[in-house]
Amino acid sequence: xxxxxxxxxxxxxxxxxxxxxxxxxxxxxxxxxxxxxxxxxxxxxxxxxxxxxxxxxxxxxxxxxxxxxxxxxxxxxxxxxxxxxxxxxxxxxxxxxxxxxxxxxxxxxxxxxxxxxxxxxxxxxxxxxxxxxxxxxxxxxxxxxxxxxxxxxxxxxxxxxxxxxxxxxxxxxxxxxxxxxxxxxxxxxxxxxxxxxxxxxxxxxxxxxxxxxxxxxxxxxxxxxxxxxxxxxxxxxxxxxxxxxxxxxxxxxxxxxxxxxxxxxx
Numbered sequence: 001x002x003x004x005x006x007x008x009x010x011x012x013x014x015x016x017x018x019x020x021x022x023x024x025x026x027x028x029x030x031x032x033x034x035x036x037x038x039x040x041x042x043x044x045x046x047x048x049x050x051x052x053x054x055x056x057x058x059x060x061x062x063x064x065x066x067x068x069x070x071x072x073x074x075x076x077x078x079x080x081x082x083x084x085x086x087x088x089x090x091x092x093x094x095x096x097x098x099x100x101x102x103x104x105x106x107x108x109x110x111x112x113x114x115x116x117x118x119x120x121x122x123x124x125x126x127x128x129x130x131x132x133x134x135x136x137x138x139x140x141x142x143x144x145x146x147x148x149x150x151x152x153x154x155x156x157x158x159x160x161x162x163x164x165x166x167x168x169x170x171x172x173x174x175x176x177x178x179x180x181x182x183x184x185x186x187x188x189x190x191x192x193x194x195x196x197x198x199x200x201x202x203x204x205x206x207x208x209x210x211x212x213x214x215x216x217x218x219x220x221x222x223x224x225x226x227x228x229x230x231x232x233x234x235x236x237x238x239x240x241x242x243x244x245x246x247x248x249x250x251x252x253x254x255x256x257x258x259x260x261x262x263x264x265x266x
Contacts, residue, residue, distance in 0.1 A: 002243065002254055002263060003033040004236050005080060006106060006156065006193060006226025011052045011060055012039045015230035019063055025235040027074050033258055034235070035078035036064045037106050037226075040096065043089040050110070051084065061100055076258055082106040082156060085146035087113055094151055104257050106193065106226075107152030109142045109160065124164045132166045133174060140177040147184040153257070154224055155185050157195040157207035165203045178212055186219045191255050194246055196238040197228035206242060210249060217250030222262075224255050 007022050008015040019036065026034040038060055039051035052060060061079060068077035081100075083093060085107050097105055111117045118127065118135055127135050139161050147155055158181065168174040185192060195207040208216070216223070223246060227237045243265050246254070253262035 001030045001032075001236060002225050002239055002266070003031055003035065003256065004227050004229065004239070005035040005037060005078070005104065005154070005224050005257060006082070006195060007034060007036050007038075007229045007235060008082075009036060009038045009060065009063070011056045012050055012230075013052075014050050017232045019067060021232040022229060022235055023067055023071055023075065023077065025232045027071070029236045031075060031236065033076045033078065033256065035080040035104065035257060036060075037080035037082045037104075040081045040083045040093070040105075042084060042086070043092045043096065044086055044115075057100070078103045078257055080104045080106065080257075082108055083152065084108060084110050085142060085149075085152075086111065087142070087145065090149060094149070097151060104153040105151060106154045106156040107143075107146040107149075107190075108156035109139050109146065112138050112142070118161050119163045127161070127164065127166050132161075133168045133170050135166070136161045136168050136174045137177050140174070140181045143181040144184040147181065147188045147190055150188055152188075152190055154191045154193050154226075156193050156226070157197070157228070158182075158192060159208045159212060162203045162205065162207075162209070163198070163201050175211075178208075179215060182212070182216055182219055182221065185216075186221050191222035191224050192216050193224045193226040194242050195226045195228050196242050197226075197234075199238050199241070200234075206238070206245060210245065213245065213249040213251075222255040223251050224257065
């Protein structure tokens with residue numbers, strides 16, 4: 001089964017289950033590779049409550065490394081991290097990433113520059129007040145800046161702004177911003193993920209949308225799959241559906257992170 005590279009632990013404060021249970025689920029599904037990618041601690045003053053604390057980071061790394069050694073005969077476990085891209089702490093983020101032996105980092109935009117969290121339930125209605133198009137446009141601009149840093153091997157859930165079902169009015173303008181973000185990903189030599197969590201959210205659609213996924217395929221941007229698992233049963237969720245969607249978009253393979261080689265879509 002295709003690897004799942006977007007898996008959290010309860011250290012982020014909004015996931016459940018033990019890390020071992022996520023591994024056991026991946027093994028039961030027949031995966032030969034997986035990656036943990038919990039949230040890197042935030043390095044800004046505002047605290048949305050969905051990342052590890054700085055004091056937990058060493059323990060997270062040790063836990064993943066210990067599991068990788070323990071389960072080496074059954075599955076390859078990669079040490080990854082999901083990073084909230086925040087402009088004001090771009091350099092400190094890069095410095096913190098360099099302190100640890102992460103095998104990949106997922107760059108994600110959850111918050112706009114003023115700290116407005118686009119996927120927090122409390123902001124579901126506030127997105128409309130702020131302006132749906134404005135949220136999309138700024139989030140894509142931040143994805144573009146994140147890609148340009150070169151810090152991220154994967155750019156995560158590109159169109160997260162749609163989580164609660166908000167759709168842009170200026171579809172053409174937002175599509176242009178998305179296309180610009182994709183070109184930045186391409187220039188950076190990074191991948192995007194097909195994140196199946198969107199099927200479990202109000203929008204009922206994976207990230208990214210089919211047309212955005214097809215645009216990425218046209219640019220020959222590598223693809224990974226991620227469940228964004230926050231409980232063990234989420235691991236590998238809807239991967240058969242995601243595989244079919246990727247094929248329809250024009251992909252014939254996904255990127256295997258351990259060796260950088262393509263893995264054919266089953």
